[in-house]
Amino acid sequence: VSGPLVTLLSDFGHRDAYVGVMKARILAAAPHATIVDLAHEIPPQDVHAAAYVLETAFRWFPNTAIHVAVVDPGVGTERAAVAVWTTHGTFVAPDNGLLTPIEEGKVQAAVRLETPPGSSATFHGRDVFAPAAGRLAAGDRLAELGEPVEELVVLDDYRSRWDAVAATRVGRILHVDRFGNAITSIRREELPDTLAPLRVRVAGHDVGAPRQTYADVAPGEPLALFGSSEHLEIAVREGHAVDALGLPPGAEVVVARSAP
Amino acid sequence: VSGPLVTLLSDFGHRDAYVGVMKARILAAAPHATIVDLAHEIPPQDVHAAAYVLETAFRWFPNTAIHVAVVDPGVGTERAAVAVWTTHGTFVAPDNGLLTPIEEGKVQAAVRLETPPGSSATFHGRDVFAPAAGRLAAGDRLAELGEPVEELVVLDDYRSRWDAVAATRVGRILHVDRFGNAITSIRREELPDTLAPLRVRVAGHDVGAPRQTYADVAPGEPLALFGSSEHLEIAVREGHAVDALGLPPGAEVVVARSAP
């Protein structure tokens, strides 16, 4: 990449020029930036899905990259807009939990972005986030963009929890990919190495132990497996798991040890 | 941007390589061009929506940019293809009203593009518009591309009108964004400064006076407000206005002063 790398993530879709206008503003400030789209069909206002998709992507970019993520149900309210410098990249986003995937201890500095006079009440992507990313891409230091922020909003249910009474790992669906796979908050590292004795349950379905590959079940059958992000996901071989199993958004997922 | 900036707007979607092939042709002529997608999920053949989306975008680019917009229900008929140099950018498009947002008095010159021999009857994006944009991006002058055109086609109902008898401002829905908001042809500057006495009506619904923000109504309630383009839009807080209110495409929107 000749110039700075900027990535964009949003729920803006492709029916409007929202993303194109953000690029105009970034390129106006940093003409040599290389801009990479991460995803713009995040379900409207789904901060959990956006956080998950950001998590799957940012580590593959150099830590000099600037990641702009705008899924912003609170636009126009008092929620803060922030820029966050970490050891694995710089992030520009609303402070609504979207940056939950940043690991603890990685944040170097965070500032609150001001809303320039004359900004739209509904499109801070254009008026706040893209201009801030453009300034960072052009070489401005984080401290020039606003006052320090001490703490960032975190999504409480973004990570799974251990239910000591039931002896189960409990998570939720974070995201549905375009194949209809339901990706959960439960990670491989949170489960025992030996998977065979486990059972995965979601929305009244018991899909058995986590498998190695789709081919471990017959076509049309449900299964659980670890996807490319090392999160447990619920799938149906050659099918659309969310439709086939009737999985509601954010549904609870439980991993238990089967009775011996 | 190292080279010339070219934007692309179309109804070509992302199931086909139509957009990618246009980029191939532009880069073949102008290898250093930076190409920015505005939007490619314009509803098929919806020239009003395309014109509106173009209007929201072009001012954010430098006036050296070349904007290629292809929503072209008349492809293969006698409609002209044009390139238009204005003080706020250069435009390449079918002459079907898509360039209505160019303000009066801004046009410096316009030419009619020829259809090269062997062109497809259905894909002038590849065979006419992209090659013309490529030539302009490579430095060709507008006059080299075709014969002058005196007048461009304008969409009569792209701008709202004042109904003097009823004392109402009358417009129409121009575009539906991905959140389901219906954006209308009525602009903030066409309404009085004091909004409180006004009432907005659409498809049998009275949604009250224009508000400042979504939070001014309860979740699920309809409202009118000015979006980031300064057009009046019909929304439902945390909902999809077009589905919730049953708004037909192009529906009439009326702003009246409420009875004192």
Next chain:
Amino acid sequence: VSGPLVTLLSDFGHRDAYVGVMKARILAAAPHATIVDLAHEIPPQDVHAAAYVLETAFRWFPNTAIHVAVVDPGVGTERAAVAVWTTHGTFVAPDNGLLTPIEEGKVQAAVRLETPPGSSATFHGRDVFAPAAGRLAAGDRLAELGEPVEELVVLDDYRSRWDAVAATRVGRILHVDRFGNAITSIRREELPDTLAPLRVRVAGHDVGAPRQTYADVAPGEPLALFGSSEHLEIAVREGHAVDALGLPPGAEVVVARSAP
């Protein structure tokens, strides 16, 4: 284009960062690459559609371009991953028929790509195909990427056939574009120059002889015509042919000479 040109084609959609992560890996290896998206909304796992879309695009790029195409229902199984150098470009893809559009006699060399240790079982776009494309874009020679492959998988029904008994040309629907047009495997060069005596039949409908343009039938009427790729397509003027005519995926299409 300053650097090497890389195109991307997939069924990854825009709800996830799969495509963005592939770009990260390509740019990590070849920072000066120019990356062009062909299409990412190929219907999930539809290799025929992907092959067709690739066919419509690659000839418009220079033969130095690298085309990465990932529609990969067999990911994680024994299907090979390949890189293929041809006189009209270099291709990186699963060896599942996706490269059927490469013409016979154009292949210079083909190699089987290794799956690096630690690769995901479900996302070879990130772990196999993008790194291989990045190496090629950075200047690595094909032979450095893997062992030679003798033969590539071909889709048997990608090309139409002549039924000598019935004296008909028989093909199938390869792809549905976003306007609902059904593009078939029958090419203009496979039919006689004089089209008027022909009749095109699909799914119980007789849509008559191939026409020159949509305007040759009334709005709402079905027709057959040659699209911008010189394939016969089934359309409905100002309508969505697949929905209006109830065309099943992959439906058979027959062109017969009408009774004299």
